[in-house]
Amino acid sequence: MKKPKTPQIISSVYSVLLVLLVNHGRCDLGSIHVGHKLSLAVPSEYSDGFVGRAFLMDDGTPAEPNFRAALSAEANKGRYSCSLEVFLGEFRVWNSGHYSQFYTTDSCVLELSGDGDLLLMGPKDRVGWRTGTSGQGVERLQILKTGNLVLVDALNQIKWQSFNFPTDVILWGQRLDVSTRLTSFSRNSSLFYTFEIQHKKIALYLNSGKLKYSYWEFKPPKNQNVSFIELGSEGLVLFDDEHNRITQIPSLGSVKSPSLRLLALGNETGYLGLYFYSPKRKEFEASFQAINSTCDLPLACKPYGICTLSNACSCIQLTTKEKDMDSTRFCNGAQAEMLELNGVNTVLRDDAPKRVIVSKTACANLCLDDCKCVAALYSSDNRAENSRQCSLYGLVAGIKQVESGTGVSYMIKVPKGTRYDHGKGSVRKWVLIVVGIVDGLVVILILGGISYHLIQKRRKKLSGTNNNNT
Numbered sequence: 136m137k138k139p140k141t142p143q144i145i146s147s148v149y150s151v152l153l154v155l156l157v158n159h160g161r162c163d164l165g166s167i168h169v170g171h172k173l174s175l176a177v178p179s180e181y182s183d184g185f186v187g188r189a190f191l192m193d194d195g196t197p198a199e200p201n202f203r204a205a206l207s208a209e210a211n212k213g214r215y216s217c218s219l220e221v222f223l224g225e226f227r228v229w230n231s232g233h234y235s236q237f238y239t240t241d242s243c244v245l246e247l248s249g250d251g252d253l254l255l256m257g258p259k260d261r262v263g264w265r266t267g268t269s270g271q272g273v274e275r276l277q278i279l280k281t282g283n284l285v286l287v288d289a290l291n292q293i294k295w296q297s298f299n300f301p302t303d304v305i306l307w308g309q310r311l312d313v314s315t316r317l318t319s320f321s322r323n324s325s326l327f328y329t330f331e332i333q334h335k336k337i338a339l340y341l342n343s344g345k346l347k348y349s350y351w352e353f354k355p356p357k358n359q360n361v362s363f364i365e366l367g368s369e370g371l372v373l374f375d376d377e378h379n380r381i382t383q384i385p386s387l388g389s390v391k392s393p394s395l396r397l398l399a400l401g402n403e404t405g406y407l408g409l410y411f412y413s414p415k416r417k418e419f420e421a422s423f424q425a426i427n428s429t430c431d432l433p434l435a436c437k438p439y440g441i442c443t444l445s446n447a448c449s450c451i452q453l454t455t456k457e458k459d460m461d462s463t464r465f466c467n468g469a470q471a472e473m474l475e476l477n478g479v480n481t482v483l484r485d486d487a488p489k490r491v492i493v494s495k496t497a498c499a500n501l502c503l504d505d506c507k508c509v510a511a512l513y514s515s516d517n518r519a520e521n522s523r524q525c526s527l528y529g530l531v532a533g534i535k536q537v538e539s540g541t542g543v544s545y546m547i548k549v550p551k552g553t554r555y556d557h558g559k560g561s562v563r564k565w566v567l568i569v570v571g572i573v574d575g576l577v578v579i580l581i582l583g584g585i586s587y588h589l590i591q592k593r594r595k596k597l598s599g600t601n602n603n604n605t
Contacts, residue, residue, distance in 0.1 A: 514526075
């Protein structure tokens, strides 16, 4: 199983922080008090891959890995972003700019103001992020042994905490209520993943704008309601409204606290896993992953690519370009038709109520009549009444090859007159052709070997006869 991808620190990394004391503010190893301001210099010229990072405090535990808070400036799409971060060892578990980046020049400044508001600022005191805790009696910023970054008052009452603003990680002991979610963004795509807690299930989703399709889910037994989840010693635990434990996703083997440290949602793959720290290997390892097959990932291949039974990607060989199949083209009056791909399915699930359809043709027509539809999935089971269902998609992704006889037909919308180079509708046909060619070559090689053996044998026999005659 793959471990979570840890932050890659490339190019220059600052280890020295310029500390400015304001209004006699004071700082100790475990906390930052009101009136304290800290500044990190940002290069005047952009350098791709640059990360400037200064660690401000840790959780005070001698064991590794421990939690640390850092002020960071990082190169991001031609600019420098400024953020407050929490790390577990080298793995980033929280980031103030996860949903909205704050870009700055010259400097990245963290200040805990005299009235208790925690701020990230750029030049001329331009505010890019804040906790909004002014006037609440905040005394200091500190990081707890759980990894929770908190602002507390003189009585140690929490006024703000990072646990209330989850990003793409759940830490051991952290609780997430229903209707909250983790979100993971890909650097190279507009698509993103979410892990969502709902009343009837927890689920993974692939998102594209307003489109959302699930690709994994876990439901509690007996249709019980979920109120919140918590990462515990033995796995991810689901609770009901009465705080009763319903069920759990267990951590495999004998991995228990404090080894089980986090749940993470991968930003490039959409993996969801439970991870523990291995002191022997000095890295995080997975003790559970929601998806273990490559082809069950929503973006195992590029859009309009097919994940084959051998876990390789195959392209749909169309005579038109992928950009010409964008839904905006069809909404602008371009004529279209549905192309059926036999022997494939999609891992994406349309959570909207399924349309009960009499025929495959009717399902195809529904997609054709909806200019935003780019694909349709038609499923039927002749053994069950009202089992013919149609799902419409605004995204072509998560396509995988399946065994025959599944009763599923996957159709994509293409410009009218588009040809499919491998013949009508079949990845399987292409696979069979390849297999047939390979088998033919094997037969030729075997026959060639036999022929060569017989010729050599005959030559030796003739050579022996000539020698005897001599």
